[in-house]
Amino acid sequence: MTLELTIGWLYPTLMSTYGDRGNVITIERRAQWRGYTVKVLPLDQNSTAEDIKSVDVIVGGGAQDRQQEIVMRDLQGAKADAMREKIENGTPGVFTCGSPQLLGHYYEPGLGQRIEGLGILDLVSIHPGENTKRCIGNLVIEVTASRLAKDLEEMTGSKAYLVGFENHGGRTKLGKVEALGKVVYGLGNNGEDGTEGAFYQNAIATYSHGPLLPKNPFVADWLIQTALRLKYQQPITLQPLDDSLAVQAREAMFKKLQVNPPKLSAVAKVSG
Numbered sequence: 001m002t003l004e005l006t007i008g009w010l011y012p013t014l015m016s017t018y019g020d021r022g023n024v025i026t027i028e029r030r031a032q033w034r035g036y037t038v039k040v041l042p043l044d045q046n047s048t049a050e051d052i053k054s055v056d057v058i059v060g061g062g063a064q065d066r067q068q069e070i071v072m073r074d075l076q077g078a079k080a081d082a083m084r085e086k087i088e089n090g091t092p093g094v095f096t097c098g099s100p101q102l103l104g105h106y107y108e109p110g111l112g113q114r115i116e117g118l119g120i121l122d123l124v125s126i127h128p129g130e131n132t133k134r135c136i137g138n139l140v141i142e143v144t145a146s147r148l149a150k151d152l153e154e155m156t157g158s159k160a161y162l163v164g165f166e167n168h169g170g171r172t173k174l175g176k177v178e179a180l181g182k183v184v185y186g187l188g189n190n191g192e193d194g195t196e197g198a199f200y201q202n203a204i205a206t207y208s209h210g211p212l213l214p215k216n217p218f219v220a221d222w223l224i225q226t227a228l229r230l231k232y233q234q235p236i237t238l239q240p241l242d243d244s245l246a247v248q249a250r251e252a253m254f255k256k257l258q259v260n261p262p263k264l265s266a267v268a269k270v271s272g
């Protein structure tokens with residue numbers, strides 16, 4: 001039986017800043033390289049709640065404030081309920097920058113009205129105003145969300161450090177939701193409390209943009225594995241891939257930023 005994976009891509013034309021489509025491509029290719037059939041389904045103004053319900057993994061990128069507003073006007077009623085149901089039921093996903101802001105309670109832009117979010121993640125985001133510096137630059141975090149940290153450590157054999165790039169004006173404060181990780185380099189959720197992103201059910205929320213999965217391919221494998229296990233209700237073991245180039249790229253970045261994480265092996269173990 002050929003396994004099938006449908007990637008739901010939230011509003012590709014409105015929410016895909018700073019290379020966020022890299023996350024979609026990484027999941028797609030790494031699933032195809034294992035022989036799975038992959039479909040990428042845009043979830044946008046032309047989609048229905050049924051489309052949202054049909055996907056196995058969700059990718060949401062960043063957006064400028066104006067685009068975020070358009071998306072929130074569309075993501076209402078049955079579509080909002082379908083998103084909530086998917087995330088509550090454990091559909092894995094990676095949500096970047098503007099997307100977690102929308103999954104939280106609200107986002108207050110630098111100019112204009114508060115945009116109400118879906119309230120799935122217990123967090124709020126506020127842009128302190130046009131004259132405040134944006135949070136821009138390389139980002140390194142240590143994953144601290146307990147279940148995810150344990151899974152990633154099992155896959156890679158060492159503590160999970162994620163390399164990324166952030167670019168946001170909004171500052172996020174977490175309520176009861178668990179942080180994705182703690183900031184080792186960069187600013188993260190707000191530049192103050194040392195937290196980065198959030199982790200809820202199997203949804204990964206982060207300020208790290210679309211190089212996140214290419215730079216940390218074991219996270220893409222975790223998403224694929226989690227999606228297939230949920231869909232087929234059986235233990236799925238992914239074939240290992242040669243990630244030596246990604247490992248080298250990570251090491252170059254750690255060296256440049258003078259961060260000293262544990263070494264990863266070039267071939268991640270993805271069974272378990």
Ligand code: GLN
Nearest residue numbers: 062063097098168169170
């Ligand atoms: N508009 C949001 C902010 O500035 C999100 C930006 C983004 O997704 N890159 O915080």
